[in-house]
Amino acid sequence: MTERSKKINSSDDIPKESDRQFLEKSNVGALMRDALSKIIANRPEDPISFLADYFDSIEESSSQVQKADQILKLTHYSRPMFESNVRMAYDALAGHRVSKGVHGVDGNVFVELLQALCRDLPEPVTQKLLQKMECRPYEAIHYDVFRSGVFTSCVLLDYVKLAELLFQSLDIQQSGKANKSLCDVVVEQLNTSLGSTRTDARRILESGYNLGVDGLYLALERAMSRTSRNASLQTCDQFVTEICDCFLSKVKKFG
Amino acid sequence: MTERPLHCTIKTPVLITLSDLKSEFHSGCRMIDISLSNVINPEVGEIHFKNSYTAYITVKAKCRLPDSKDGSEVKWRTCVRRFRLMPNPNVEAGSQDYFVLSRKQMQFDLVNVSALRIILQQPSPVWKEFKIEDLKVFRSSDSIKPNPLPSWLTDTPDKSNRKKIEGVANLESLSSTLQQLWALSEEVSAQQTNRALGRYEVDGSYEINLLSYT
Numbered sequence: 506m507t508e509r510s511k512k513i514n515s516s517d518d519i520p521k522e523s524d525r526q527f528l529e530k531s532n533v534g535a536l537m538r539d540a541l542s543k544i545i546a547n548r549p550e551d552p553i554s555f556l557a558d559y560f561d562s563i564e565e566s567s568s569q570v571q572k573a574d575q576i577l578k579l580t581h582y583s584r585p586m587f588e589s590n591v592r593m594a595y596d597a598l599a600g601h602r603v604s605k606g607v608h609g610v611d612g613n614v615f616v617e618l619l620q621a622l623c624r625d626l627p628e629p630v631t632q633k634l635l636q637k638m639e640c641r642p643y644e645a646i647h648y649d650v651f652r653s654g655v656f657t658s659c660v661l662l663d664y665v666k667l668a669e670l671l672f673q674s675l676d677i678q679q680s681g682k683a684n685k686s687l688c689d690v691v692v693e694q695l696n697t698s699l700g701s702t703r704t705d706a707r708r709i710l711e712s713g714y715n716l717g718v719d720g721l722y723l724a725l726e727r728a729m730s731r732t733s734r735n736a737s738l739q740t741c742d743q744f745v746t747e748i749c750d751c752f753l754s755k756v757k758k759f760g
Numbered sequence: 761m762t763e764r765p766l767h768c769t770i771k772t773p774v775l776i777t778l779s780d781l782k783s784e785f786h787s788g789c790r791m792i793d794i795s796l797s798n799v800i801n802p803e804v805g806e807i808h809f810k811n812s813y814t815a816y817i818t819v820k821a822k823c824r825l826p827d828s829k830d831g832s833e834v835k836w837r838t839c840v841r842r843f844r845l846m847p848n849p850n851v852e853a854g855s856q857d858y859f860v861l862s863r864k865q866m867q868f869d870l871v872n873v874s875a876l877r878i879i880l881q882q883p884s885p886v887w888k889e890f891k892i893e894d895l896k897v898f899r900s901s902d903s904i905k906p907n908p909l910p911s912w913l914t915d916t917p918d919k920s921n922r923k924k925i926e927g928v929a930n931l932e933s934l935s936s937t938l939q940q941l942w943a944l945s946e947e948v949s950a951q952q953t954n955r956a957l958g959r960y961e962v963d964g965s966y967e968i969n970l971l972s973y974t
Contacts, residue, residue, distance in 0.1 A: 644957055653953035660948045664941060671937045674930060691938065698942050707910075714912045716938045718931055725931075748941070755949035759957055 536563075546589075547580040555579075570614055573597045574621040582659040591652050594618075610651060612640035622658045626665055627742045630749045634661060637756045650759065657756055661749070668748045672741045682738035688747070690728040694721060695751045769795040773880065773891055788883050790890070794876040794897065804870035805900025807861040807878075813890040815849035816842045816881040819861065824874045836877065839866050849884035863900065 528534045540559055549555035562575045573594035580586045598610045598618065619638060623631045638654045640646060671691070675683040694715050701708030714720045773790040796802040807819065819840035840861055846854040863869070876897070882890040 640957065641959075644959070647955055647957075649953045649955040650957060653951065653955075656951055657948050660944055664944045667937055667941055667944070671934065671941070674934055674937070691934070695938055695941060695945075699945055711910070711912065712942070713939075716935060716942055718935045720912070721935050721938070722931060752941075752945045752948065755945045755952075757952040 543579065546586050548584065548586070549580065569598050569601055570617045570621055573618055577618075577622065577655060577659070582656060582663075587659075591655055592648075594655070595648055595651050610646040612642045612644045612646065615640050615646045615651065615654065616642075619654060619658055622655070623661070626661065627745055629746045630661075630665065630753075633749070633753050634658065634756070637753060637758045640759060654759075661752060664752050665745055665749065668745045669741060671748075672744050675744075676741075682740055683744065685737040685739040686728050686731075687725060688739050688744050690724050691721075692744075692747050692751065694724055695748065696754075699751055699755060769798070770895055771795075786885075786888065788881060788890075790880040792878040792880070792892070792895070794878065794895075796873050796875060796897075802871075802873045803899060804873055804876070804897055805863065806898040807895070808859070808898065809892040809895045810858050811845050811855060812893055813846075813855045813887040814880040814882055814892055815846045815884065815890075816844055817859075817861075817892070818842050818879040818881070819866075820877040820879065821870055821873050822875045822877075823870075824872045837868070839868065839870060839876075841867065842881070849882060850886050855887075 540556060543559060544552055544555065547555070558575070558578075562572070567575070576590050576594045576597060579590055595610060598614050600608055601610065601614045602608055603611050616635065616639075619635060620631065623634060626634075634657075638657070640650075672683060672688075673679075675687055675691070698712035698715050701712050715724070771793040773792050776787050776789045776791060777785060796804075802824075804821075817840065818838065820836040821839045822836050843861065843865055845857070845859060878892070878895070880890060880892060
């Protein structure tokens with residue numbers, strides 16, 4: 506390798522540096538080490554786009570909230586690495602300056618972070634979520650509260666994706682609108698299932714039946730026989746907002 | 761047994777003796793009177809008790825006739841005839857056992873009973889004192905059925921002639937997506953924190969007057 510560099514730079518007087526010196530100078534080695542360790546820890550499904558996002562995030566000078574948001578998006582909440590990521594995000598926000606000499610996570614940055622996490626959700630859903638997780642700007646946010654809020658938001662993102670998928674299956678003509686009575690029945694079934702207590706085995710079994718193929722068929726058939734031919738239609742956003750109400754009923758209001 | 765016993769008055773056992781009090785005669789026979797006059801619909805399905813050295817038990821019943829206006833009593837009829845509790849009256853076996861006298865041991869249905877007489881017999885000279893404990897009278901269990909299974913558990917719907925619902929393409933995928941949504945909601949509900957933010961709020965408003973002065 507030194508021979509090749511000799512040939513190329515044979516006419517220069519610049520001292521020849523080895524590859525290792527070059528890497529050390531530009532600090533690329535450490536960068537690659539970090540990138541690899543992040544890949545291994547977070548196990549993304551698409552490593553290339555993960556790497557691309559990672560390098561993007563390093564390059565731009567982003568605010569603390571944006572950094573925290575990026576950290577939280579690294580892995581899915583079901584993975585064990587998510588806990589460490591939440592910790593890292595909390596620490597990243599902990600440097601936020603509240604007032605002279607006071608640093609920490611207060612209501613302001615917490616709400617900002619939640620809004621950043623939920624930016625792809627329909628507006629009414631985000632509003633309702635923030636009502637439940639409302640924190641006054643001056644309030645100090647404990648890690649448990651932070652984790653609970655962040656976790657709920659991440660699950661809600663998954664929930665909304667599933668709800669949109671569900672709407673697609675109800676919207677057979679792909680017109681962007683589905684039969685409202687069908688949607689109502691679906692939301693109703695989910696609501697009754699969520700209404701049952703968690704520890705009552707009989708109610709859980711009953712909920713399972715209601716959401717199973719047989720129970721659903723009965724409910725849908727009943728609804729279809731009741732409504733007239735020209736039933737009203739519902740858009741995807743309206744449906745998603747309604748079905749998110751079921752989810753939000755399970756979210757405890759901060760107090 | 762989830763039923764409660766019938767409320768009946770049970771009198772103390774009476775040792776039956778000969779009228780001649782001079783001779784020391786131990787009859788080995790005791791009798792317990794049970795009055796069911798306080799019970800609204802007196803019918804007896806089972807009699808539960810714990811034995812205490814009784815060898816044989818006989819149950820006699822006095823039934824009220826439904827159409828007797830003057831309330832004239834009918835004579836005593838034997839319902840359980842000399843039921844053996846101890847295989848050998850001289851030996852311990854069966855002396856402390858728990859027994860249930862059910863319809864199988866009875867000669868006739870005990871309906872409209874006004875009084876019961878339980879006669880305990882112990883011919884063996886070994887056991888001078890004998891009785892039965894924890895005497896409880898129950899209604900027949902036909903009147904109390906166990907909770908039936910809900911219809912959705914026992915129903916096997918006929919899937920073959922199921923018409924397709926207009927507007928629903930794939931019921932299975934709809935069902936599985938809904939169940940996933942259910943699971944997500946329950947997961948979130950489980951992970952909610954109990955930690956309070958430390959607010960001094962009462963019903964959502966900050967009430968200075970409620971703060972302590974100390």
